[in-house]
Amino acid sequence: MTILFAAPDMDAAQWRARLAALLPNHPFVLLGEPLDPTSVRYVLSWRHPPGALNGMPNLEVIFSLGAGVDHVFVDPSLPDAAIVRVVDPDLRDRMSEWVVMHALIHLRQLRRYERQQREKVWADDEAQPRAAEVQVGVLGLGVLGTDAATKLKALGFKVAGWSATHKVLDGVDSFSGPDGLKRLLALTDMLVVLLPLTPDTRGMLNASLSAQLRQGGPLGGPVLINAGRGGLQVEADIVAALEKGLLEGVSLDVFEREPLPKNSPLWSHPAVYVSPHNAAISEPGAIAAAAARQIQAFEQGEPLQNVVDRARAY
Numbered sequence: 586m587t588i589l590f591a592a593p594d595m596d597a598a599q600w601r602a603r604l605a606a607l608l609p610n611h612p613f614v615l616l617g618e619p620l621d622p623t624s625v626r627y628v629l630s631w632r633h634p635p636g637a638l639n640g641m642p643n644l645e646v647i648f649s650l651g652a653g654v655d656h657v658f659v660d661p662s663l664p665d666a667a668i669v670r671v672v673d674p675d676l677r678d679r680m681s682e683w684v685v686m687h688a689l690i691h692l693r694q695l696r697r698y699e700r701q702q703r704e705k706v707w708a709d710d711e712a713q714p715r716a717a718e719v720q721v722g723v724l725g726l727g728v729l730g731t732d733a734a735t736k737l738k739a740l741g742f743k744v745a746g747w748s749a750t751h752k753v754l755d756g757v758d759s760f761s762g763p764d765g766l767k768r769l770l771a772l773t774d775m776l777v778v779l780l781p782l783t784p785d786t787r788g789m790l791n792a793s794l795s796a797q798l799r800q801g802g803p804l805g806g807p808v809l810i811n812a813g814r815g816g817l818q819v820e821a822d823i824v825a826a827l828e829k830g831l832l833e834g835v836s837l838d839v840f841e842r843e844p845l846p847k848n849s850p851l852w853s854h855p856a857v858y859v860s861p862h863n864a865a866i867s868e869p870g871a872i873a874a875a876a877a878r879q880i881q882a883f884e885q886g887e888p889l890q891n892v893v894d895r896a897r898a899y
């Protein structure tokens with residue numbers, strides 16, 4: 586039962602070594618290497634070339650090696666196999682660390698103090714809001730959003746969440762559907778976005794959404810934190826919202842184009858933090874172990890976990 590590694594942007598040697606130790610009876614083959622296509626049962630995918638998975642009649646499972654699965658659906662000839670998100674505590678915890686870090690950066694006005702240090706200015710004449718005064722809205726209450734919301738709540742933030750379908754999360758007000766989104770935005774001082782990229786969510790972080798966030802508030806204005814997918818945001822609208830004062834600060838880990846073009850105004854905007862899509866790195870050891878556990882359980886007759894709904898694309 587061959588495992589095909591279809592992730593040309595990743596270091597295949599690390600994955601080969603880990604999977605050989607975890608699943609020694611499963612041949613591990615890279616795209617482009619000789620293989621019997623009828624032997625391929627599993628694919629580990631990250632941005633595989635469209636059409637690369639054709640002609641494999643016994644393919645059963647496509648594992649996405651990152652938090653998102655939109656890269657899989659770029660392939661117009663995607664085989665009719667189960668698509669599985671590899672959900673691992675390591676990836677989940679890394680994402681929550683990044684979200685919490687940036688929530689605190691904006692809460693404690695780090696950019697201002699960085700500027701004061703460069704200019705050798707000793708000044709503390711602005712108010713310092715408490716976490717309990719700040720309403721965080723989390724868009725997306727899947728595994729990553731739920732964990733981030735729980736950890737922000739533990740720090741004392743007021744936290745509410747939104748998802749396409751209603752979710753129940755202890756201590757977190759939950760909203761759903763189009764009307765629920767409007768209600769959440771109107772309450773929100775700090776918007777954390779951990780949504781999947783689907784036809785319904787593409788481009789939703791736009792001028793209209795920024796205008797619906799609560800203005801003023803303890804942070805001086807709303808803050809946007811996006812570590813979901815780059816296709817969720819319209820970057821020209823985000824920059825315009827900052828210039829108009831509709832946004833006070835922004836932290837972005839994902840972008841419409843990656844790497845972020847050198848001429849993007851996001852690089853140098855004084856209210857923006859940029860990180861290179863590394864909020865939650867897919868650490869090969871942890872992700873390989875999670876995929877191996879799924880394969881072993883599946884071959885023992887257990888159902889797959891975290892299967893993607895093709896109709897909803899997540």
